Amino acid sequence: MMRILFTVFASRAHMYNLVSLAWALRSAGHEVRVASQPDMVDTITATGLPAVAVGNPLDMGGSWRGKGTWNQEVLSRGLASPYTEERRRDWGHVLGEFTLACGVRYEFLADQAMTDDLVRFACSWRPDLVVWDALTFAGPIAALASGAAHARLLFGLDYIGRLYDDFVRLRDRQPPERRDDPLADWFTGRLSRIGLDYDPAMAEELITGQWTIDPMPEWMRLPTSRHHVPVRYVPYNGPSSIPAWVHRPPAKPRVCLTLGVSLREQLGRVMVSADELLRALAELDIELIATLDASQLSSAAVPDNVTVVDFVPLNELLPSCSAIIHQAGFGTHSNAVAHGVPSIVIPDPYWDEAECGRLFEKRGAGLCLPPEDFTPQALAAMLCRLLDDPSYRANARELQRELLAAPTPREVVPVLEELTLARRSAG
Amino acid sequence: MTRHQIDPRQHSDSDLARHLLTVRGVQWLHGDRGVPLALLLRGDDAGRDALHKELRGHPALRQSDVDVWVTAEHASAAAILTDPRLAVRDARAAGRRKRIYTLDAATTPKHVLAVDDLLDLDHAPVYGTPELDEIVRTRAAGLGGRFDLMTDFARPAAVEALAALAGMPYSPRLADLVAGTVPVLDVRLCPPTLAMARTLVACWDGIKDMVGERHVVTLAVTSHVTANLICGTVLALLDHPDQWALLRADPSLAGRAVAETLRFDPPIRMASRIAGEDLVLGGVPVKAGDQVVVLIDAANRDPAVFAEPDRYYVARTENATLADRFVAPVASRLAAEAVRALVSRLPDLRPAGPVVRYMRCPVTGSVARCPVSEAGG
Known part of the structure; x- marks a missing residue:
């Protein structure tokens, strides 16, 4: 029996990503805890997993907007600013990314208060393994403090690993007087609080874990020489009760529309209302399931073939769907792949969404509509194409087959046991 | 001292690193939004001219953050630097405990570090004597072939001459300590790395122990100003061969060349002031x-x-440069003597590789290395 401590910053999407693996370990007889900021505790306990509250409430997306000064407005924008991989991968770019990360982004997501609490908990609970969300850098610190092995859990393309590799390569090409290294300062400070001296040889594991648990399917993975343990994505969409209509076979092709940030922003920018969008899609001979909240709709009547819902679990909805329109968030596109449903991707700007859209197109399992090209008519035309051409469905089914070939969380448990044991006896 | 202007000696690595990283991260954020001051503090040397142009014109004072202003105009700059209501220190924050800057801080960071808040680092009214010129001439006499203008000449010459002024002999130990204080004028506005910050205070304190409080600024500040002024003048001249030719013909113009460098490439590029009271600047x-x-x-x-x-x-002939109020007379004197000696001894001097400037030194643009050679050398 091992003790396994999961840690994740207070984001629902990132928390959902670890649930299936945590339960696999729990049902294999291991002790599991999930540590996050206090505002995630209810979400964790709703999964049946035991929660540990660490640090102060994170209030993602809330607190910075509330404070009003220019400085804080800038901070909130910085936290949300897109990670644009299309930017030049030169020294200025990678240095800027880690300067922002160590000073603002990573530091905000798992701050000193959270790290201190997590270290305290780990030192008393003594986990064998810490599994940390790839943006929750309190994890490796708590592992070092308590002597645990540690693995990072990815939630998308490994841009952090690639950025780190670029950083090291480009830094070492700088003249010594210009080898700026915000990571070294960040780790020096954080390790000094647990009584350890930072050594540059420690950097890689602190950034990418002793190994990486990778739920990305092979075709979405960036090339890497690091040790990745592949695991099948098993959907967890949150507590759900399933409305009866979900199980009724649709009379017309059913299409799911989930509104990402990009789509919402585009609606604002091109002065298209949600009503207009729904009308454009409703003209097609489909049944549209739109996840919108009431505030996004005017009082105008919703067309007959459109069902508006606040929330419906994709895992239960998608088996009856012929297509899904989404923003390429990790949970959403993974659900689409898991059910072999073709996608129209209107990528959000946060992480790897644009690249995911490109990859869906490349595999012929979907189409990508860049937000700047968005109009309701363009979306409707694209949807027709996706529904009329059976190859999209066939290719989406192929992606589903590939996903199902990856080891399940249950099958990964012995691998994690072995790796943990090897690390613990080595170190 | 402003609210977050901490003394690194009083803080753990953990707090100091957090302070420096957060200020730097926020500077980077502002830069990403296109705030010119933030881009300049980031060290965007290539974009400097364009940023200056963007800041010129009406209004003379531009807002950089809620309570941070910047000017690129000569008239308003001169007015600000001579206005007694604008001081280097924040009188209101003087008695308050300084706090590290964190993401939830309610105020902007403004000044970042205080190395020795009791001393006036901006202006050292130190004068030189003819004996010091001789030290510089002797140093220059040993030069030839390919050498580094900064590390083989400008810095050791400045240190030796200024040490003599403080009644100290030159020693490699002193030179190393001085080298560790390079970012001393930058850290008020630009966070150094953790290692740079620790080295800076350790070397500052080491110099203070060696030469005493009275001369610490001379060694730890004026020597960098002098050395950068020497390199700046030589680089400007080599970049303008007609002007180098003028000096070759008449080395006594070296003083004029240094004065023009104070305008063209000043060893102190920015100065920060804190308003002591509510006031109106340029409307x-x-x-x-x-x-x-x-x-x-x-x-x-x-x-x-x-x-x-x-x-x-x-x-x-216009001599309204603003830099001379930050540059001790001895620095200009030693730089002029250095340039005179170089142009006389090595008339065919030329650049021999890229100039390397230290990271995180946007206030001084401090030169780390400056390879040069005699023609054919």
Whole structure:
């Protein structure tokens, strides 16, 4: 029996990503805890997993907007600013990314208060393994403090690993007087609080874990020489009760529309209302399931073939769907792949969404509509194409087959046991 | 001292690193939004001219953050630097405990570190004597072939001459300590790395122990100003061969060349002031406690004051440069002597590789290495 401590910053999407693996370990007889900021505790306990509250409430997306000064407005924008991989991968770019990360982004997501609490908990609970969300850098610190092995859990393309590799390569090409290294300062400070001296040889594991648990399917993975343990994505969409209509076979092709940030922003920018969008899609001979909240709709009547819902679990909805329109968030596109449903991707700007859209197109399992090209008519035309051409469905089914070939969380448990044991006896 | 201007000696690595990283991260954020001051503090040397141009014109004072202002104009710069209501220190924060800057801080960071808040680092009215010139001449006499203008000449010459002024012999130990204080004038506005910050205070304290409080500024500040002024002058001259030729013909113009460098490439590029009371600057209301940053290098190229401002020429007669108030007379004197000695001894001097400037030194643009050679050497 091992003790396994999961840690994740207070984001629902990132928390959902670890649930299936945590339960696999729990049902294999291991002790599991999930540590996050206090505002995630209810979400964790709703999964049946035991929660540990660490640090102060994170209030993602809330607190910075509330404070009003220019400085804080800038901070909130910085936290949300897109990670644009299309930017030049030169020294200025990678240095800027880690300067922002160590000073603002990573530091905000798992701050000193959270790290201190997590270290305290780990030192008393003594986990064998810490599994940390790839943006929750309190994890490796708590592992070092308590002597645990540690693995990072990815939630998308490994841009952090690639950025780190670029950083090291480009830094070492700088003249010594210009080898700026915000990571070294960040780790020096954080390790000094647990009584350890930072050594540059420690950097890689602190950034990418002793190994990486990778739920990305092979075709979405960036090339890497690091040790990745592949695991099948098993959907967890949150507590759900399933409305009866979900199980009724649709009379017309059913299409799911989930509104990402990009789509919402585009609606604002091109002065298209949600009503207009729904009308454009409703003209097609489909049944549209739109996840919108009431505030996004005017009082105008919703067309007959459109069902508006606040929330419906994709895992239960998608088996009856012929297509899904989404923003390429990790949970959403993974659900689409898991059910072999073709996608129209209107990528959000946060992480790897644009690249995911490109990859869906490349595999012929979907189409990508860049937000700047968005109009309701363009979306409707694209949807027709996706529904009329059976190859999209066939290719989406192929992606589903590939996903199902990856080891399940249950099958990964012995691998994690072995790796943990090897690390613990080595170190 | 402003609210977050901490003394690194009083903070753990953990707090100091967090402070430095957060200020730097926020500077980077502002830069990503296109705030010119943030981009300059980031060290965007290539974009400097364009940023200065963007800041010129009406209004003379531009807002950089809620309570941070910046000027690139000569007239307003001169007015700000002579206005007694604008001080280096924040009188209101003087008695308060300084706090590290964190993401949830309610105020902007403004000044970052205080190395020795009791001393006036901006202005050291130190004068030189003819004996010091001799030290520089002797150093120059040993040069030849391919060498590094900064590490083989400018810095050791400045250190030796200024040590003599403090009654100390030159020693490699002293030179190393001085080298560790390179970012001393930068850290008020730009966070150094953790290692740079620790080295800076350790070396500052080491110099203080060696030469005493009275001369610490001379060694740890004026020597960098002097050395950068030497390199800046030589680089400007080599970049303008007609001007180098002028000096070759008449080495006594070296003083003029140094004066033009104080305008063209000043060893101190920006100065920061804190408003001691509510006031109006160039029609803009500035509140007590607000920060006003003067871009000396930009003001020194203000076309309203200088004809052909981007041209370096030794015979220029306008002498309204703002840098001289930050540069001790001894620095200009030693630099002039150094340039005179170089142009006389090595008339065919030329660049021999890229100039390397230290990271995180946007206030001084401090030169780390400057390879040069005699023609054929």
